[in-house]
Structures are given as C-alpha cells and as structure tokens.
Amino acid sequence: MTTSAPESVLDVISELLIERFEIPSDEVRANAPMRALLTDSLMVVEMAIAVHEMLGVKIDEEELRGATLGEFAGSVEARRTDR
Structure with a gap:
C-alpha cells in the first residue's frame, strides 16, 4: 500500500477505525473516504x-x-512534524 503518510500514523488511525468504531478491516484502506467510514456526526466527533x-x-x-484515510493520515503526520 502506498500512502503519503508514514505507516505509524496510518496504522494508529486504521486501528482506531477497526477497534473503536468497529469498521470491518477490509473496508479500512488508504483510498477509502473518511465520510464512508465514519457514517454519522458522533463518529466524526469521537474520531x-x-x-x-x-x-x-x-x-x-x-x-x-473531506479526505480519504490516506490523505487524512498524511495531514495528521505533517502537523505532528511541524510541532
């Protein structure tokens, strides 16, 4: 899988989706839209x-x-390194 984010951030976010939000692991892909994974506003706030x-x-x-999982992970990683 090729993404713009290092595996560590993508892995953390993917694990959250699978473990906390009970998203089936086969749906958690870098190109999956976050709005498809987090289907209601409470899930978005919790994430x-x-x-x-x-x-x-x-x-x-x-x-x-507005982002795919890979784009979102990349954005989070960029802000982590800016600190």
Whole structure:
C-alpha cells in the first residue's frame, strides 16, 4: 500500500477505525473516504477527539469528512512534524 503518510500514523488511525468504531478491516484502506467510514456526526466527533488524545493533533471535523484515510493520515503526520 502506498500512502503519503508514514505507516505509524496510518496504522494508529486504521486501528482506531477497526477497534473503536468497529469498521470491518477490509473496508479500512488508504483510498477509502473518511465520510464512508465514519457514517454519522458522533463518529466524526469521537474520531477527532481520539486523534487529539493519541497523536496530539487537533483536527477539524470538516477535514475528516473531506479526505480519504490516506490523505487524512498524511495531514495528521505533517502537523505532528511541524510541532
């Protein structure tokens, strides 16, 4: 799998989707739209909180809705390295 994010951030976010949100692992792919994975607004809010707690990056809910998993992981990684 080729993504713009290092495996560690992509792995953390993928694990959150699978473990906390019970998304089937075969649906968790870098090119999957986040809006398809997080199907309601509560899930989006919970993911934003979880990413902040686990990775120390505050994210906007609209950012989650508008990106693929790979794009989102890349954006989170870029902000982690900017600190």
